[in-house]
Amino acid sequence: MNFDTTTTERLAPNGTTRRRFLRTAAAVGALAGVGGLAGAQSEPETFSFGGEVGGWIGRSPNSIADETNPPLRLEAGTTYVFEWENTDGQPHNVAFLDDDDNSIERSEIISEQGATQSYEFTATEEMAAYICDVHPVSMRGEILFGDETATPENTNAEPYVPKGASVRLETVADGGLVAPLDFETPPGGSAMYIVDRFGQVYLRDSDGLRDEPFIDVSDRIVEITGEMGLLGMAFHPEYEENNTFYLRYSAPIREGTPEEFDHTEVLAEFTANDDGTSADPDSERTIMEIPSPYDTHNSGAIVFGPEDGYLYMGMGDGGGAHDTDLGHVSDWYEANEGGNGQNVSENLLGGIHRIDVDSQEGEKAYGIPDDNPLVEGAGLDEYYAWGLRNPWRMGFSNGDLYASDVGQNMFEEIDLIEKGTNYGWNVREGTHCFSPGPEGSRNPPESCPTHTPE
Incomplete structure (x- = not known):
């Protein structure tokens, strides 16, 4: 039984409606799939990010610079490097998921602020998203192939926690009670x-x-x-x-x-x-x-x-x-x-x-x-x-x-x-x-x- 695995079609914080909004990825273990630590191929294309609980902040190339959780357009069979810096001192890693949110491969978790990690992987068409295993809701971006387009922001979708009434304070009782x-x-x-x-x-x-x-x-x-x-x-x-x-x-x-x-x-x-x-x-x-x-x-x-x-x-x-x-x-x-x-x-x-x-x-x-x-x-x-x-x-x-x-x-x-x-x-x-x-x-x-x- 997985920790906190749920399914929902409500709106994620970035405005995108997603399956399994709260789902946590599968087991943490050895690096899987065809990827590995950077260095297996010379000068593959590199995507650079800052990693924090609020999301993956794009740095380079210019197409993702200053974007939070930007979609990555890949070519199947091509090797890439996902390079990131831990900017908040919280535990993070990068993992790649398929359409059903099953993990394809992942890197190790690092927690030291300022630490960097380069993870080399070979793109496969089953890849649908990149996430942080520890913060899979806020640190999640799409992976696209060919003519696929990013999921448009759905401003009419129901937020995961519906907006409630405004808050005010009213004294219910004054005196006469102990605890x-x-x-x-x-x-x-x-x-x-x-x-x-x-x-x-x-x-x-x-x-x-x-x-x-x-x-x-x-x-x-x-x-x-x-x-x-x-x-x-x-x-x-x-x-x-x-x-x-x-x-x-x-x-x-x-x-x-x-x-x-x-x-x-x-x-x-x-x-x-x-x-x-x-x-x-x-x-x-x-x-x-x-x-x-x-x-x-x-x-x-x-x-x-x-x-x-x-x-x-x-x-x-x-x-x-x-x-x-x-x-x-x-x-x-x-x-x-x-x-x-x-x-x-x-x-x-x-x-x-x-x-x-x-x-x-x-x-x-x-x-x-x-x-x-x-x-x-x-x-x-x-x-x-x-x-x-x-x-x-x-x-x-x-x-x-x-x-x-x-x-x-x-x-x-x-x-x-x-x-x-x-x-x-x-x-x-x-x-x-x-x-x-x-x-x-x-x-x-x-x-x-x-x-x-x-």
């Missing part, structure tokens, strides 16, 4: 329900913030340290009929959690009164319990899908000082110790899960959607996406699910969450390679896999 971290509005309602990390949910209606909590579950929460507490809330899509809502909170160790672990993360269902002004804590029905080895990386976000009605829940990788110790299981990537996020068979840490709260399957208090990606496959059925460090918040926009994944030291992510997608942690952090530990996390390795083994 507010979320608020929800129920289906068909206008009142706001504000989640306080210390265990309370407060109702804010047309009269303002009520003094007494809508619900108080502080007596069920473990002593709060790190990132624990009452972490998320979601209303059932049919809340107007069933008065049902859900909370995510950190509880003391429960049955099934190893005694050396820190606590248990809980997803629970509650029922509100008819006018939605209060809820009884004793109406609780436990839906899920997930053992958590540390007091960090608990995630907490829960949302319902606007189209399928299923509940989506984020879960962090278990935490710990360097994401490698207690509770972190081994996985396929031996270079990095610990594997929550890559090992989807041993636990539910490091991913986003999708469940059906309106059904039950066996001894579970919930059902599994038939089309979850690992159903009848190698992994736990609850997984919807994985390879995440700590998906702290998420939400739907125009039917798409976005999540904010909290980074280690250098990088933060906003991810478009798609079913069955591996987002790379802890092999990669965003588009960057990752190595555990204080030194490795601040000085990422130059190369690492872009896909999991077959």
Whole structure:
């Protein structure tokens, strides 16, 4: 399964509509194809670029000078040199793709600012694009043969992230809260329900913030340290009929959690009164319990899908000082110790899960959607996406699910969450390679896999 491989016909940042807009190229490995390092032929035609995350900036010949990601017109069977300078100190290479975005050949990744690389290749008619493997969206240009013309800029195409409403700030509540971290509005309602990390949910209606909590579950929460507490809330899509809502909170160790672990993360269902002004804590029905080895990386976000009605829940990788110790299981990537996020068979840490709260399957208090990606496959059925460090918040926009994944030291992510997608942690952090530990996390390795083994 490839990291972050998706297909779309939306508009890429340079205005060109492309297949597989977010697709990452295939495995990084030895140089393939008929090309090699420059020097196999004297004085082949050279294309010179500056390479940066924003794109390939043409330098020479004059036909590409000062152009970003210019199309390259080649002649099949002719040898060329792709010469470039790393201008921003980020990891880059050059790779050549076919029409289906399969890699034909590639150079090694270099990360040193000011370093140069010359890559000699022989053009073949199957070549359709040149990219940087690490930044395949922003660093991508077309390859043309014969009378082919460059794809015209499509100014009418839908941008990948549609333009949203303008942003303004409005004070929702002033005073009376200790650590507010979320608020929800129920289906068909206008009142706001504000989640306080210390265990309370407060109702804010047309009269303002009520003094007494809508619900108080502080007596069920473990002593709060790190990132624990009452972490998320979601209303059932049919809340107007069933008065049902859900909370995510950190509880003391429960049955099934190893005694050396820190606590248990809980997803629970509650029922509100008819006018939605209060809820009884004793109406609780436990839906899920997930053992958590540390007091960090608990995630907490829960949302319902606007189209399928299923509940989506984020879960962090278990935490710990360097994401490698207690509770972190081994996985396929031996270079990095610990594997929550890559090992989807041993636990539910490091991913986003999708469940059906309106059904039950066996001894579970919930059902599994038939089309979850690992159903009848190698992994736990609850997984919807994985390879995440700590998906702290998420939400739907125009039917798409976005999540904010909290980074280690250098990088933060906003991810478009798609079913069955591996987002790379802890092999990669965003588009960057990752190595555990204080030194490795601040000085990422130059190369690492872009896909999991077959």
